Amino acid sequence: MSNTRVHTPSVSVLSDFKEITKMRLAISVVFSSVAGYFLGAEVIDFVTVLLLAIGGYLMVGASNAYNQILEKDLDALMDRTKNRPLPAGRMTVPTAFVIASTFTILGLIVLYIINPKTAMFGAISIFLYVSVYTPLKTKTPLSVFVGAFPGAIPFMLGWVAATDEFGIEPGTLFMIQFFWQFPHFWAIGWWLFDDYKKGGFFMLPTGKRDKGTVIQIILYTIWTILVSLIPVFGVTGKLFLTPLSGVLIFMLGMGMLYYALRLKRKRTSKAAKKLMFASVSYITLLQIIYVLDKFLREWI
Template sequence: MTTATPLLPPADWRDFLALTKPRVMTLVVFTGLCGMLAAPTSIHPVLGFTAILCIALGAGAAGALNQWYEADIDAVMRRTQKRPLPAGRMDRQSALHFGVGLSAFSVLLMGLAVNLAAAAILTVSILFYVFVYTVWLKRRTPQNIVIGGAAGAFPPLIGWAAATNDVATLPVLLFLLVFLWTPPHFWALALFVKTDYANAGVPMLPVVAGERVTRRQIGLYTIPMSAVAIAPWPLGLTGYVYGAVAVATTAIFAALALVVATRTTATDDLMTPEKRLFKYSILYLFVIFGALVADRWMLS
């Protein structure tokens, strides 16, 4: 005699919202908006709003598909156990349909309402996050966050392309900034949640190579990240407002990363230097992209 599988209660809107990873989406939307506002040509407010909406929907779709695929990992890790799928508030098929539908809608809307260049880059960003990072890299290599970090670096390119229907040197540098920022940002987090990754069988760098190598890699990645962050100013792509903010905030980032990189022993202080770097790295990206827009508007 077989036992019928119990039906899950219908998920409410808060569960679908949680699938989109709204906290992550905030930074994605902000960098996309700054890329758009920093462009040399203006965009109609309605089209600009539509483009940012599409970026948000695309990011949310990628987050939903990520949670659909990684439901087994999320069930093991403490910081993700309360998500809709591992908590049993939603079935995987609903998450899959939601993610696919949202992906298709965001790309079609971007292409029809804004332009094909922005829609193409949005498509690449979603596919890269889902198939390259989530499916291919995440469970196979400690370089997952290095290569996969490109997925989160696309929004400035998308925002710029939405306004200009083209890509230029500045948005490419912004892409590289986020790409190089991702490893020190994420490895700082991984250092104080490495037990979660180990229990889930995810080969994050601290689990596979140890803390010492991870700390050294945080320091090494901070060097090119710092150079790319400041580069738009001496290259004449931005003015002194961005340049001053970039130099000051990047110096603080580098100092915090140096503390983490040179730390030799783990103490019982809840990994304070790592948490400090992780929290500041989020603020850093908000401030430096905000300075980009301020520079564009103040000096134009």
């Protein structure tokens, strides 16, 4: 029993730290950034990959900590978030602010070491997420549109880190992740609709779980698939995709579209949750296919 007492506080502090920085989300963002780097790099520099991973994690962690400071009272109203460190009283606002500020400064320094453009896009991401997206969440469904901008930066950021250039290639990566976020977040908004309502958040485009919302989910899913296939046609500079990889991504897209159409038919929280998981699978596998396609072309 004495061992349990000794370890519990440290485990609690660690889990609170992971919660305030949303470690799982941060890791998925780092994955996107590294995928973008592999696509843009002519020669892989693993020091840059490490810096990108550290800098990316710090920036996302900072954004999430600021977000939880601003939404502390609203988080207390929702079942999904009421046990977070701030609303539960396990962490103070000054402590969270120190974490957020330290992460911001260190994150910008690390990304600046890679190149100034990478740091600039990282700074834009934090600013939009904290200063624009977060306050708009309780005011308008357009918050998802605003939030899609910082959310779409990581995939693009990796390319910029690799090349120190912003052009058609990172722009295409940005557009893929930009359009993808609408069905993804609207699926979450539908699934957790009642809980979001307690906190006063407006996440769905019509504000309701209705036909209008589902139609927009389906449309943005189709646009996501179409944008994802543009590199097959050789119009996106150095970013190219072979027809075989295009077919694989199209099939993945059809899987996501299936769950979007299923939501239209069922209109249940369970169907929305399945679409959310399908969307996560889509973007993760898409990034893996893009990277594998590049390296297999170079090796063959």
